[in-house]
Amino acid sequence: MISVTVVFTQTQAQSQTAPAAPATPLPPDAAQLKQQIRASIEAARDAAREAAQAQREAGQQQRVIVGPNGITVGGSVPGQPGTVFVNPGAMDHIIPSQVVDMTIAFFIMVAVMVIGWPIARAFGRRIERRGQVAALDAGTMEQLQRIEQAVDAMAIEVERISESQRFMARLQRDTSAQVLPGAESR
Secondary structure (H helix, E strand, C coil): CCCCCCCCCCCCCCCCCCCCCCCCCCCCCHHHHHHHHHHHHHHHHHHHHHHHHHHHHHHHHCCEEECHHHEEEECCCCCCCCEEEECCCCCCCCCCHHHHHHHHHHHHHHHHHHHHHHHHHHHHHHHHHHHCCCCCCHHHHHHHHHHHHHHHHHHHHHHHHHHHHHHHHHHHHHHHHHHHHHHHCC
């Protein structure tokens, strides 16, 4: 922004006579006032042109780098800070899409490890248990041995009973064969 300063000056008429008591200043007439305002405006315009020209020359001397995504960096004069201009849409693509993809993949991998690791361990334990026989305590083993001996004893007794039935059936068949031939002799 350019500021304009208007300065009003009054001129005194110099007389050739000896200075008298100070006179009250007379207000400038309209033509003089108009002339002074025009001169002040013209001086302000000249100063603004000179400042713009100096700024353009300084800008040409500074190194300007236009980076990706509309970021402009102005070089600095030694001892003064540099300038960075960022366009409104420049921050939209500041992070490459590959970085976003890798970040998402990393967090998915962490989630799979946190959730999947205990599930995999439980599944592995279940598979290991299928191949193993459950360990029994000593009291249960003794009971199983007694039951096994009792079943063996019963099997032997059933075999004896079936043997005796076969023997009895054979005796009955033999006795009935002897009786029949005698029955014909009567």
